[in-house]
Amino acid sequence: MTKHLSYANVIATLALFIAIGTGGAYAASQLAPKSVGEKQLRPGAVTADKLRKNAVTAPKIKALAVKEGKLAAGAVSTAKLSGQAVSNEKLGSSSVTTDKLADGSVTGTKVDESSLGQVPFANHANNASFADSANPEAFAAISQEGDVDPSLSKGISSANVKQGVEPGIYCISVPSFAPRGAQVTPRYNGAGAVDVYATIGGTGSCAAPQVEVRTFSGGSLIKEPFYVVFYR
Numbered sequence: 001m002t003k004h005l006s007y008a009n010v011i012a013t014l015a016l017f018i019a020i021g022t023g024g025a026y027a028a029s030q031l032a033p034k035s036v037g038e039k040q041l042r043p044g045a046v047t048a049d050k051l052r053k054n055a056v057t058a059p060k061i062k063a064l065a066v067k068e069g070k071l072a073a074g075a076v077s078t079a080k081l082s083g084q085a086v087s088n089e090k091l092g093s094s095s096v097t098t099d100k101l102a103d104g105s106v107t108g109t110k111v112d113e114s115s116l117g118q119v120p121f122a123n124h125a126n127n128a129s130f131a132d133s134a135n136p137e138a139f140a141a142i143s144q145e146g147d148v149d150p151s152l153s154k155g156i157s158s159a160n161v162k163q164g165v166e167p168g169i170y171c172i173s174v175p176s177f178a179p180r181g182a183q184v185t186p187r188y189n190g191a192g193a194v195d196v197y198a199t200i201g202g203t204g205s206c207a208a209p210q211v212e213v214r215t216f217s218g219g220s221l222i223k224e225p226f227y228v229v230f231y232r
């Protein structure tokens with residue numbers, strides 16, 4: 001073999017191997033555009049660690065892709081979300097509506113009591129026979145002259161309270177409904193015992209649907225301050 005070796009054929013052999021190596025590299029780096037598709041990728045070829053950070057954006061997510069700026073239903077399933085993946089900052093304004101809340105998901109400690117109006121079916125939410133609320137819709141703190149303290153009242157103003165035919169009689173109208181129940185208690189005035197009574201459905205002094213409240217001291221009608229609560 002050494003008889004046939006020469007500088008020329010050694011160089012030619014080296015050139016052949018170099019051409020084969022660089023040719024393969026050239027072929028791999030010069031693939032035609034769009035020449036590699038789904039069929040050319042073997043199952044599992046593209047793994048999570050092969051994707052660079054932020055490589056998969058919303059428009060890249062298939063399954064009806066993106067409609068009206070939102071991911072289509074089913075595009076990202078619950079199983080695809082990691083724990084704590086959706087934070088407060090990721091929720092759009094008004095994105096959580098009433099029908100999205102599970103039963104019992106909002107508890108008393110999560111509710112600002114001052115934000116509530118009437119709560120229907122109180123204590124009897126699953127019993128249709130208790131269709132009316134047990135919570136008062138209207139109440140008032142009323143002075144002996146019939147003036148309403150707005151800071152301690154709801155649904156009642158001074159315009160809804162009229163002096164009756166005698167001192168100590170007050171006729172009260174509730175603007176939003178005709179009361180079917182009322183509770184009245186005296187306000188402490190610092191002097192002696194006071195008795196108060198309420199009558200619903202109208203009286204000779206206060207025509208229906210007004211509620212009549214009478215205040216007594218020592219058995220005699222007299223102007224006295226009181227609290228009153230009305231129920232539907």
